[in-house]
Amino acid sequence: MPNLKIEESNSLISKAVIMTGEAPSAEAVPVSTTRTGQMMWKDTFYAGEPDIEAVFDVDTEAIQLYQSQASIKYGSIAAGYSVLYAAFLAMGLYGIASVCLVIAFVFGVLTRLTCKRATAAFNTGGIHMAITSSCVRYDQEKPMVSTAIAVQDITTCTVEQRELKPYCGLFGTNKTINLIHLRVANGSSSKRYVGVKDPRNFARLVMTIKNRPRSAAPPVASSEIVFR
Structure with missing residues (x-):
């Protein structure tokens, strides 16, 4: 449209x-x-x-759906960078590993925030x-x-x-x-x-x-x- x-x-x-x-x-x-x-x-x-x-x-169901999908997306990104952090750390690439850790932390925080919003939608x-x-x-x-x-x-x-x-x-x-x-x-x-x-x-x-x-x-x- x-x-x-x-x-x-x-x-x-x-x-x-x-x-x-x-x-x-x-x-x-x-x-x-x-x-x-x-x-x-x-x-x-x-x-x-x-x-x-x-x-x-x-619409609480709409809020829960939207925030839940955002949470899944952010959580997947956080998990991916956590794996990269472990891999680079094992290879001794500490600088790159630190960057991956920071990114994983940021997306971990976003995951937590979107989970809270999804939960809040279903509180009476x-x-x-x-x-x-x-x-x-x-x-x-x-x-x-x-x-x-x-x-x-x-x-x-x-x-x-x-x-x-x-x-x-x-x-x-x-x-x-x-x-x-x-x-x-x-x-x-x-x-x-x-x-x-x-x-x-x-x-x-x-x-x-x-x-x-x-x-x-x-x-x-x-x-x-x-x-x-």
Whole structure:
């Protein structure tokens, strides 16, 4: 599918205006009603916080699959360099062996981190995503991680979908994984979020808030949303 680039204008209304496209369930909690509809979610982690614009449910199976496959990849690389380290050490090539050891250590750390993220996805209510009037929030319960990215610092929001096979990426029915990449002003790399069930409305709400008029401040230039 060719890339679709959408630039939102400053005329966007002050609240989320996009319907999720899903029938409201008895467990869903409505956010504010607007001129065009409602946004709904089930996650109650942010209940009682007045600054929340919308909460976005996450697909824990998608997160677990994505992080597990990343963990397998990093673990395989770490194991390979560990073997090379032992081989070069036996041959007396200590300089090359040291380099292999460092690389093996780095990929070992990445393996551990991705394993933790995969595990966190299956803790009951372990991962939460929300957008407030000023920032994008990510909260993880075990291990505890909490981050916030100011919406005004976001320059590009890219929505991507990948098809992954569940069994070591080799066989099984493909599962669609939603990825959101946020490029932050003056940042050298993007921030990636995995498994948001409604990524397009997530991106549109980020744009809505970014382009919302601010008192005593000039209008903010439009950013770019990219759908892949």
